[in-house]
Amino acid sequence: MKLEFKNITKQYDKEIILNNISLDINNVGSVGIIGESGCGKSTLLRQLAGIENPEVGDISINGISPITKKKQFQEKMGYVFQKHNLFPHLTIRQNILLILERIKKVDSKVAKDTLNNILEQLQLEMVSDKFPSQISGGQAQRASIARALSTNPALIFMDEPTAALDPILTKEVLKSIIGLKNSGIEFIFVTHEMEFLKQFAEYVIFMHKGNIIESGSVDILNNPTTDMLRTFLDK
Numbered sequence: 001m002k003l004e005f006k007n008i009t010k011q012y013d014k015e016i017i018l019n020n021i022s023l024d025i026n027n028v029g030s031v032g033i034i035g036e037s038g039c040g041k042s043t044l045l046r047q048l049a050g051i052e053n054p055e056v057g058d059i060s061i062n063g064i065s066p067i068t069k070k071k072q073f074q075e076k077m078g079y080v081f082q083k084h085n086l087f088p089h090l091t092i093r094q095n096i097l098l099i100l101e102r103i104k105k106v107d108s109k110v111a112k113d114t115l116n117n118i119l120e121q122l123q124l125e126m127v128s129d130k131f132p133s134q135i136s137g138g139q140a141q142r143a144s145i146a147r148a149l150s151t152n153p154a155l156i157f158m159d160e161p162t163a164a165l166d167p168i169l170t171k172e173v174l175k176s177i178i179g180l181k182n183s184g185i186e187f188i189f190v191t192h193e194m195e196f197l198k199q200f201a202e203y204v205i206f207m208h209k210g211n212i213i214e215s216g217s218v219d220i221l222n223n224p225t226t227d228m229l230r231t232f233l234d235k
């Protein structure tokens with residue numbers, strides 16, 4: 001992907017959360033954002049994903065701005081967050097079909113074929129007629145990933161998709177995500193799972209108190225150049 005952002009500043013209640021940060025990278029695969037709790041990772045992800053706008057700054061991902069071309073931008077992206085955001089009154093199948101038929105306006109035969117492929121890819125066939133409250137947290141999170149896939153995105157934004165899961169379900173979800181990456185989708189994601197980060201990211205952004213302290217290929221995890229990143233990794 002090509003990811004550029006310049007002078008992003010974001011405040012909440014007059015507190016500066018992102019402090020004039022910039023980056024310009026090209027031809028990197030998936031990008032992982034790491035740092036202490038509260039350093040601004042999710043806030044950065046929300047600005048990059050077009051969910052919020054920064055007070056100051058420009059952003060462009062693969063040549064499109066999430067600020068000035070929001071609709072066009074979001075149509076091409078997928079989103080997976082800490083807690084699943086499935087509609088509770090719809091089955092898993094209906095949750096995905098809704099996106100395919102109503103939002104993407106795919107005809108119903110194509111929608112059903114696409115749906116079946118996605119359910120198979122994420123091993124959700126067995127629970128497809130259940131409601132979100134009737135399935136496990138890991139299955140619900142996989143269903144959110146399935147829903148994100150239904151827009152056929154080249155890029156998925158992901159904010160700690162396993163934060164609410166136990167270790168076994170975490171493994172299950174991470175395995176599914178790795179499968180997607182192998183099929184060519186790229187990710188910009190926030191994680192606390194260092195092993196997953198090492199396996200999954202090609203590029204790492206390390207943040208501290210609203211600043212980018214260090215960024216580069218995953219090798220920076222083996223050879224940090226700042227004490228801050230070294231200390232963070234030693235924890």
Ligand SMILES: Nc1ncnc2c1ncn2[C@@H]1O[C@H](COP(=O)(O)OP(=O)(O)OP(=O)(O)O)[C@@H](O)[C@H]1O
Nearest residue numbers: 012013017035036037038039040041042043044190
């Ligand atoms: N909508 C909001 N309104 C006010 N303050 C917010 C809002 N969202 C985040 N913050 C504050 O911004 C700071 C950064 O939050 P953010 O969620 O980006 O951190 P994070 O690095 O993702 O943390 P974590 O790893 O714990 O998820 C925190 O102090 C948080 O309380």
